Amino acid sequence: MSYTQIAVMAVLAAVCFDRLILKTSLITRKAFWTSYAIILPFQLLTNWWLTSRSIVQYKSSTIVGWRIASAPVEDLFFGFALILGVLSLWVHWGKEKQK
Amino acid sequence: MSHFGYLAMLGFTVLGSFWLEIVLRVNVLRRIRRAMKSILPVAFIFILWDGYAISRGHWAFDAHQIMGRFGPLRIPLEEYLFFIVVPLAAIMTMEAVRRVKGHWVVGDEPIQ
Numbered sequence: 001m002s003y004t005q006i007a008v009m010a011v012l013a014a015v016c017f018d019r020l021i022l023k024t025s026l027i028t029r030k031a032f033w034t035s036y037a038i039i040l041p042f043q044l045l046t047n048w049w050l051t052s053r054s055i056v057q058y059k060s061s062t063i064v065g066w067r068i069a070s071a072p073v074e075d076l077f078f079g080f081a082l083i084l085g086v087l088s089l090w091v092h093w094g095k096e097k098q099k
Numbered sequence: 100m101s102h103f104g105y106l107a108m109l110g111f112t113v114l115g116s117f118w119l120e121i122v123l124r125v126n127v128l129r130r131i132r133r134a135m136k137s138i139l140p141v142a143f144i145f146i147l148w149d150g151y152a153i154s155r156g157h158w159a160f161d162a163h164q165i166m167g168r169f170g171p172l173r174i175p176l177e178e179y180l181f182f183i184v185v186p187l188a189a190i191m192t193m194e195a196v197r198r199v200k201g202h203w204v205v206g207d208e209p210i211q
Contacts, residue, residue, distance in 0.1 A: 002157075003152065026206065030200075039188070042188075046111065053161075055160065057158060059156050059158070062157040082141065082182075082186065083185075086138055086141045086186040087190065089137035089141060090190050094205075094206075094207025095207045098207065
């Protein structure tokens, strides 16, 4: 599977995890999207550092080739899935404590 | 080229987020067990992905810009740190938003 395919699957999996499995529904919360809006510029900045200096290099056949701030667009999917997955679990454990 | 090129990015992420622990008292480090219970299962899956991607050559790291220490699946130490530091920063960010916007529902509020 290409990076593109895995990255799209990861986002879908994270959304299912949030909406259907944990039922935290963070993707419906203003607090989540505001947090993501704060995180995103930092992701673009740190990703730019890693990619523009070639600290991380990507095989061109595994990505679609669209780049944002020098990083492949797939990295945004990767980051979103990572953050949504972790924050959903964070809220889930917080809910558990309230029970 | 410095062997700390990747590590510098992690340091920047720590600097950019951990102050929230002190200034806004987000109390994420003080709830490190809950944080780790949230980070480790997700990080585990991403590390498997990382290992697969490295083995298939999807991405590679410049040997001159990493410290050169590797963990399981031939993943550089920096990547392992990434999967701890970045999620911690994300949790701190959301807790900071909650601090500032106290009336916004996150979903784990105590039942009144």
